Amino acid sequence: MPSQLPPPSLSPETLRRRFDPAEVPFETSDTAPDCLESVLGQTRAKEALEFGLTMADMDYHVFVAGPQRTGKTHLVRTFLQKLAAEQAPPPDWLYVYNFQNPDEPLALRLPSGQGKLFARQMADLLAGFKQKIPSIFESEDYARRKESLANAFKHKRSEIFSELDAQAREQGYVLRFEPTGIMVAPAGEDGEPLPEAQLREMKDEQREDLRKRSDVIQGKVTESLRAVTVLEKELNNSLQELDHELVREAVSQFVREVAEKYTEHKDVLAYLEQVQQDVVARYQRFKKKEAPQLPFPMPMEEPDFKEYQVNVLVDNSETKGAPVVVESNPTFPNLFGRIERQAQFGALVTDFTLLKPGALHRANGGYLVLPVMELLRLWLPWEALKRALKNRKLLMEDAMEQMGFMITRTLRPQPIPLELKVVLVGETHLYHLLYEYDHQFPKLFKVRAQMSEHMDWGQQEVTDFISHLCNLDRKHKLLPLHRTCVARLIERAAEIAGDRERLTLRLADLEDLVKESSFVAKRRGADQISGQDVQQAIEQRRRRCSMIEERMREAITRGFINVASEGSQVGQVNGLAVYDLGDYAFGKASRISASAGLGKDGVTTIDREADLSGPFHNKGVLIIAGFLRDRFAHKGPLTLTASLVFEQSYGMIDGDSASLAEVLVLMSRLSGLALRQDLAITGSMDQQGRAQAIGGVNLKIEGFFRLCAERGLTGGQGVVIPQANIKNLMLHPDVVAAAAEGKFSVRAVETVDQALEIFTGLPAGARNKQGNFPRGSVNYLAEQELERLREIAKAMAKDEEK
Helix, strand or coil, rough: CCCCCCCCCCCCHHHCCCCCHHHCCCCCCHCCCCCCCCCCCCCCHHHHHHHHHHCCCCCCCEEEEEECCCCCHHHHHHHHHHHHHCCCCCEEEEEECCCCCCCCEEEEECCCCHHHHHHHHHHHHHHHHHHHHHCCCHHHHHHHHHHHHHHHHHHHHHHHHHHHHHHHHHHCCCEEECCCCCEEEEEEECECCCCCHHHHCCHHHHHHHHHHHHHHHHHHHHHHHHHHHHHHHHHHHHHHHHHHHHHHHHHHHHHHHHHHHCCCHHHHHHHHHHHHHHHHHCCHHHHCCCCCCCCCCCCCCCCHHHHHHHEEEEECCCCCCCCCCCCCCHHHHHHHHHECCCCEEEEEEEEEHEEEEHHHHHHCEEEEEEHHHHHCCCCCHHHHHHHHHHHHEEEECCHHHHHCCCCCCCCCCEEEEEECEEEEEEEEEHHHHHHCCCHHHHECEEEECCCCCCCEEEHHHHHHHHHHHHHHHCCCCCCCCCCCHHHHHHHHHHHHHHCCEEEEECCCHHHHHHHHHHHHHHHHCCCCCCCHHHHHHHHHHHHHHCCCHHEEEEECCCCCCCCCCCCCCEEEEEEEEEEEEECCCCEEEEEEEEEEEEECCCCHHHHHHHHCCCCHHHHHHHHHHHHHHHCCCCCCCCCCCEEECCCCCCEECCCCHHHHHHHHHHHHHCHHHHHCCCCEEECCCCCCCECCCCCCCCHHHHHHHHHHHHHCCCCEEEEEEHHHHHHHHHCHHHHHHHHHHHCCEEEEEEEHHHHHHHHHHCCCCCCCCCCCCCCCCHHHHHHHHHHHHHHHHHHHEEECCC
């Protein structure tokens, strides 16, 4: 590989991209024109959402996947509000009493807004029944017709008894009507019952004759009484039929007035017919009852007529467009509704009026948004949701019963057809887990809307970003944004993205920063937010979170952890790593050292042997071994045992970003050349020695800079990074200022050789046509050491053969 001159330090302009405040189209945001609220970026996710939500197929539900704080729920809510506004409101859903099976309330579907109207009409209908039915039985017409039936009964009964009396007198008997019944007694010539003494004086033949005639008369009495009983039943039936006829006539008139408004709804008409039949059958409950005469006053128990009430489960009378429901706590009752109970005489009872809707009921005919992590915390709502979406029916069940517990008497409401789109919101790894392990998931959620963490830093994107900031400021009623504030926020968005060509879409972080900046500005008595307020808010947040970083840097400056920032040393170099604490991440320098000697083990790492390195770091070490073989094993195998280690590291190490540093210490140990300790290096590499990009480059540079600044900047300190990472540079203004003053530098390399030349001050050297490295070059010295080890190994092998 040809040797090149060491690359120069990067210019301050390369270390950080700046945004000119003059490009902001206003002085302060309160003078900016009204901006349409829209979701920033996320073009791909919007396209997926539009496809999934406008697809008529009910199997095409959507999973919005992406990192935290990227505005997933905000995107979905904003998109759905626009989409739903163009659609018609869904129908209302009602539960009413099932007169045939009271434990299974009936579900009625009515156009939007008519559910509440129907409930009022039923209330008015019941009020009409309560008023009209008692008046029927108090009317003169009813009294006249009832009296007519009674008189007819009395007339027929009188005829029966008159005929019976005549038959009795023909037999010489007389009838006596007593409370206990009809008594038959022998009569004298005067028609009066014979005295008891006269009966005793009769002969046996006479008494026997009287007894036979008495038996005949008793039979006639029995027949007459049976006929009267039939008449009484006929009277009662006639009176009841009269009551039913009059009640039916009155009730049908009321019901007909309501039914005429729902001629297109057969289920409503069937329900009204059941209501009419039940009222006619149980009209006695509507009649006025006299209070019983008790020694002390006691309220009479009045019927509640609850079976004629209407439970408006879902009322869309005020809904504009299709409903959009965001349920942040998707428990089983919150999703599928609940069957409430109330205590009565020590027992828990329920009825159809205690049915309460869930999010699925309210979102039916529209859209339901659910956080998938909260949904998966309990298995019951997730399994029930999949079952409901698959069957397209919404069952209201008792959660305790679903879990197998014994419960009191409950209801089985009629299922409601389910027609809605469900949008799950969660992180990407949850999508992959569900797709892999839940076989029903890919059948229902066929559309993934993937959220991006960043967008390009272009002219249109900046315009949209500024509009978003203005909307954010007005939404939270913060101080106006000065143009310097907007410029600093744009730069901060690039810092969070870790890319000079991208802006972050972790909008929640920016929203918090704007609020904190407004607080800073108010505290100093300003009437607008400036760029300095934003910078101060950033520094205050860093101070709140950076105690661990400062303690670790303090351990270095006090000498507890060995990291040099000046001088030179053979076999050791400053590597860089990122510590991520969740809410805060920072870069830290670590000493990497190497030892090398005769052996056959190749390149090993002490961290791996101690089970303190991850697979990516192990892969990087194997790549280094491949690099050494590719460069130095042309004349024979390497007889080398070399070990690498992160000094004073007691935690897990992973990643290949230390590969360049590890190659440098190995080459230093082999060549015997000292490496500069005022420099740090980060970067991975391939087996041909080409430098490759790594992550967290800004944090790593800033971490080493703060260590050097605390010890005192000398002008020679700096960091070496891969050339590919130049596009990621958005360094802290303090680093850029130090670089502009020549106190700190950042260099970018494309190859290991360039890094060797920077750290040793000598040419790395490239093989000539004869295959040899230039004498005195780094590669030449390393190869000479390897050759020496090889010769020693050969000599030892010959001695063993002897």
